[in-house]
């Protein structure tokens with residue numbers, strides 16, 4: 001029994017690890033790439049901790065413009081979708097309960113229709129309308145922002161409506177009647193009774209609408225016109241090659257999301273805690289009292305840690321300079337490069353040597369293989385026994401400029417045998 | 433008591449599609465009166481109240497408040513305030529904001545509203561509780577807040593839809609007297625709905641008894657109890673022993689009913705049933721348990737019933753005796769508790785008697801199924 005339990009728990013743990021790895025792994029990798037210095041988003045050959053990609057991001061005009069457009073479209077979509085969704089939900093629950101089923105289907109349909117279709121139809125419809133009304137080609141009916149907001153709202157409004165429906169199902173219409181009975185006008189009853197009741201739903205619908213708008217691509221790709229949103233810009237960027245500034249953007253978004261989620265959780269827990277401790281609901285929601293609410297509120301602790309972490313990172317980033325590290329890495333790379341070049345040179349030399357030996361030499365093939373190894377190094381720069389076998393032009397092509405500088409001091413009796421660069425890398429030279 | 437605003441229903445019919453919820457209601461409610469509608473669940477009480485408060489228009493007939501026809505006038509324009517069956521306190525507003533809501537919609541400033549709310553809180557004995565939310569109040573406190581909220585609107589007519597039904601017995605009894613006191617203090621017309629006859633009888637000046645959309649009788653409590661005008665009212669209000677039979681003879685106010693199982697019994701024809709009974713008609717005779725007594729003599733007479741004692745129940749001030757008459761006819765008799773002298777008569781046969789004017793004869797009709 002016990003061992004079985006253990007096995008089960010191990011499997012469960014394994015499963016959870018795989019599951020969360022699958023969910024969060026890509027995000028973590030991407031987060032790492034945002035801080036790594038190479039020009040292509042990479043996590044594994046860790047080079048230098050850098051914050052430059054955030055700078056690059058902030059200076060990328062297209063991304064920033066896309067972000068601006070996304071925010072404009074998002075705000076517009078929030079306003080339009082929440083209003084439409086609320087109207088739909090009210091219609092469904094309060095005004096024509098008899099037409100419920102039909103109306104529900106009609107309003108839900110956009111969620112089921114592919115976004116691409118919505119995008120195309122939005123474009124076509126408003127274009128037709130524009131022509132019918134005889135407006136010019138650059139009227140507001142052709143404006144990318146206008147069309148994108150309308151196109152996205154067609155289905156985002158349905159999401160919002162579902163949120164409102166869920167909340168309205170718990171609404172007692174008696175409350176509206178009570179307000180009317182006490183002399184309120186319909187508008188007053190709506191504003192003072194129903195809207196406050198719906199406030200949590202309005203907030204969640206707004207967040208939902210904004211997120212749905214922000215990440216939308218399918219519909220937007222047809223409607224954006226001259227106002228590409230962030231997703232559009234990103235997609236275009238990916239096509240022409242990317243750098244880690246995109247990771248930096250993603251990282252920023254992820255961090256903001258986590259932050260918002262934790263803040264929400266903290267306030268939620270705080271309310272529950274206060275209620276559990278017997279505080280009246282009306283007393284909850286007071287001022288920010290750190291020591292009090294931290295007690296027994298893990299989410300608050302997480303929030304605190306996150307905040308401290310963020311502040312520390314930002315202050316560190318503002319003082320930290322990766323230049324030293326970068327120089328190091330450049331140096332290392334150079335070495336690596338040189339090393340490879342040496343290898344190539346060596347191989348070529350050997351080939352030539354082989355040819356040369358095979359030509360005049362009558363010795364067996366055994367000697368030819370052993371002989372060149374020790375003599376290889378001095379032969380290369382110093383024009384030795386074999387004279388002009390190596391055209392200098394050949395060498396120049398393979399040798400990068402910095403190397404030529406180093407070569408100059410090493411021109412001794414033995415040619416380049418003791419060039420410091422050569423001594424630095426004994427490994428590849430050693431004969432086997 | 434100041435003369436308040438009266439309410440009149442003139443030939444009011446209310447239909448929901450084919451279904452008739454209220455049929456031919458004619459009610460005249462005096463200003464300043466405490467008027468109750470009493471009836472079983474689903475008989476149309478709330479529907480009548482909603483037509484008075486303006487949430488639905490009668491399909492036919494008129495609703496007058498203070499003599500003015502209310503047709504086309506919305507609930508927020510009528511001088512009525514309704515206390516809902518479920519109270520409908522605004523859950524997100526504090527108690528004092530609830531109470532002063534009617535002032536808020538008139539644009540009265542916060543300080544003035546708060547002041548008025550505090551006055552009303554004092555009246556309902558909830559001083560200092562104004563900053564709570566409704567969910568933090570007990571059932572009886574919510575009840576009182578709902579009353580205060582309605583009174584704050586200074587209505588001419590207060591409509592109460594079974595406001596006490598959710599409370600436990602003790603609190604309900606307490607609230608009854610409190611409501612009655614408030615009504616006498618403010619002197620406005622109360623229209624009260626209940627399916628609890630005790631409530632209707634103790635509080636009201638007048639009671640209308642309803643059955644399936646029809647108002648059977650409108651009278652003061654004692655008349656309803658003593659002189660019911662239909663079999664339904666007689667069986668719905670209080671307890672009653674029913675004897676079915678035919679009218680054998682009529683002599684002025686009194687009728688001799690030849691009952692199916694208990695022989696010929698004499699009874700009185702109440703005012704409401706006068707002229708509706710003729711010799712040979714199907715009739716029902718009602719005798720209240722407390723009107724029955726153990727007969728002094730055993731001589732059969734037309735106010736004597738013989739029966740076997742099945743069971744006895746002690747209920748404090750009364751003994752309830754359950755009997756079985758001829759042919760399995762079940763009866764209940766209530767005797768005043770006179771101390772320990774009384775001996776159990778369980779299993780023995782008794783002769784019961786009643787005073788002739790304590791039994792009422794009514795045309796046969798539907799009984800309340802309680």
Ligand SMILES: Nc1ncnc2c1ncn2[C@@H]1O[C@H](COP(=O)(O)OP(=O)(O)OP(=O)(O)O)[C@@H](O)[C@H]1O
Nearest residue numbers: 448451453471472473474475476477478479480627
């Ligand atoms: N909006 C409506 N549509 C259709 N039928 C309705 C409607 N409102 C009420 N009814 C019907 O009218 C009848 C009377 O309802 P009403 O609410 O007046 O009963 P009530 O006497 O208040 O009952 P209770 O004591 O249970 O509150 C019921 O049969 C009910 O089904």
Ligand SMILES: [Mg+2]
Nearest residue numbers: 477478517593
């Ligand atoms: Mg009702």
